[in-house]
Amino acid sequence: MIYTEDFFAQNSPYPNDDLVQLVDNQTKENVNYKKVTVWMNGTSINTSNEATLIDGIVYRKKGTDYYVNTLILSGSELNAGTFGVRADGITDDSDALQKAFDFCGKNGWKLKLPIGEIVITKNIVCTITTNTVTNVNRFQLIGSGVNLTFLRSVGVEGGLHFISNSNKGSVYLTISGFTITRPDTKNASGGVGVYVKNIMEVTIKDVEAFKFNIGMQVMDTCSSLFENIKMHWGDKGFYSEKVNITPPNLLTFNNCHFNSNAVKGVELYNVHNVKFDGCGFEGNYGNAIEASFVGDNGKVGLNLINSYFEGTSNGVDVYYTLNNGGTANFIGNTFNRLSNNIYTSIFVLSNTAGKSYLNFVGNGFLNGEDFIPNGDKPAILITGNTANIHYTDTNYYETPSDVLICLP
Incomplete structure (x- = not known):
C-alpha cells in the first residue's frame, strides 16, 4: 500500500511506472495515476507551463514525469x-x-x-x-x-x-x-x-x-430552473435582478418553498416569463413575492400557478408593479389570510398607460384565524394608472368584501 504523498515526495524511491495504484492521503480511498505528456485540453506539459498546469492534486509531477488522476481521463x-x-x-x-x-x-x-x-x-x-x-x-x-x-x-x-x-x-x-x-x-x-x-x-x-x-x-441570469429549493428563516429568501446583462427572464420555480423570512420571501426586478408552479410561501413577515415588470424583453411577466400562500404578515402575498403594458397570469393558487394585519393578498400597482391584461383564474381566497373581512380589505387590489387595465376574474371569494377592486 503506497500513499499518494509518499509516491510523489521528493526523492521518492518508488519507480515512475506508467500507471500506479495508490491510496489517497486525504480520502484513504484507492486512486490511480497515469503518466501523461499533455494536459486535458491537449496542451503539451513542459517546464515552461507546468507552474500553471500542474496543480499538485489532480495533475502532479514526479521527477521529470507528469501524472494525472485517471478520473480525468475517464471523465468521472x-x-x-x-x-x-x-x-x-x-x-x-x-x-x-x-x-x-x-x-x-x-x-x-x-x-x-x-x-x-x-x-x-x-x-x-x-x-x-x-x-x-x-x-x-x-x-x-x-x-x-x-x-x-x-x-x-x-x-x-x-x-x-x-x-x-x-x-x-x-x-x-x-x-x-x-x-x-x-x-x-x-x-x-x-x-x-x-x-x-x-x-x-x-x-x-x-x-x-x-x-x-x-x-x-x-x-x-436567464433561462434557468429552480426545483425543490427551500429558502427559510432568513431576511430574504430569493433575490434576482439585472446588473449588466439580463433581467430575470425565463426562470422556472417548481416545488420550491420560501418560508418564515423576516423581510421578503422572493424579490425580483423586471421579470419576463418567470413561473412559480407548485411553490409554497408560508409565514413570511413582509411581501411573500415582490416583482416588477418592465416589458423590455417580452410582454409576459409573472406566471403564478398552483402555489400556496399562508400566514403572510406585515405585507401582502404578491406585490406586482407594472411599468409597461403586458400580461400576467395567476391560476389555481390558494391564498389564506390569517392575520388581521394583512389587508390584501394580491396588490398590483400600475405605473403605465400601456395595455395590461391580468388573468385571475380559479384562485381561492380563505379568511381564517385572526383575519376579519372588511370592505377595505379586498383579496385583490389594483391601483395606480388603471385606465388601460383589463382583467379576467374567475376566483372564489368567501365574502363579498373579498372581491377584486380596481381603483379608477
Whole structure:
C-alpha cells in the first residue's frame, strides 16, 4: 500500500511506472495515476507551463514525469475530499473547498461534495472560466443530498459564489443536493447562501439555505430552473435582478418553498416569463413575492400557478408593479389570510398607460384565524394608472368584501 504523498515526495524511491495504484492521503480511498505528456485540453506539459498546469492534486509531477488522476481521463467526477475537505463538522474546510472550486470551476469539471458537515468560515468563490468561442463551461456541483451534505457557515460571511468571468455571461451551471446553514440565532446573518452571477441555463435542485441574509441571489441570469429549493428563516429568501446583462427572464420555480423570512420571501426586478408552479410561501413577515415588470424583453411577466400562500404578515402575498403594458397570469393558487394585519393578498400597482391584461383564474381566497373581512380589505387590489387595465376574474371569494377592486 503506497500513499499518494509518499509516491510523489521528493526523492521518492518508488519507480515512475506508467500507471500506479495508490491510496489517497486525504480520502484513504484507492486512486490511480497515469503518466501523461499533455494536459486535458491537449496542451503539451513542459517546464515552461507546468507552474500553471500542474496543480499538485489532480495533475502532479514526479521527477521529470507528469501524472494525472485517471478520473480525468475517464471523465468521472472529482470528490472534494481529494482536495482535503474533511467534512467532519470540526475542521475548517474553507481552503480545501476553495482549492476544489478553483480546479473544477476553471476546468468545467463535476465536483462531488461528501457526506458530512463541511465547515466554512468565508465565502467560497467559483470563478467559472469560459471558452472564448462558445462561452460554455458546464461546471457541476453535486452534493450527496439535503439531509446528508451540510455546509456549516460560521464566519462573518460564508456562502457559495458562482461567477462567470465573461462579459457576455457563460452558459450552464448545475448545483444540487446539499443544505447550507448559518447558526440558529435570532437574526439572520452571513450574507448570501448561494450567489450566482453572469451565468445562463442554471439548474439548481434540492438545495436548502437556512438563516442567511439572502438565501439565494441570482444576478444577470436567464433561462434557468429552480426545483425543490427551500429558502427559510432568513431576511430574504430569493433575490434576482439585472446588473449588466439580463433581467430575470425565463426562470422556472417548481416545488420550491420560501418560508418564515423576516423581510421578503422572493424579490425580483423586471421579470419576463418567470413561473412559480407548485411553490409554497408560508409565514413570511413582509411581501411573500415582490416583482416588477418592465416589458423590455417580452410582454409576459409573472406566471403564478398552483402555489400556496399562508400566514403572510406585515405585507401582502404578491406585490406586482407594472411599468409597461403586458400580461400576467395567476391560476389555481390558494391564498389564506390569517392575520388581521394583512389587508390584501394580491396588490398590483400600475405605473403605465400601456395595455395590461391580468388573468385571475380559479384562485381561492380563505379568511381564517385572526383575519376579519372588511370592505377595505379586498383579496385583490389594483391601483395606480388603471385606465388601460383589463382583467379576467374567475376566483372564489368567501365574502363579498373579498372581491377584486380596481381603483379608477
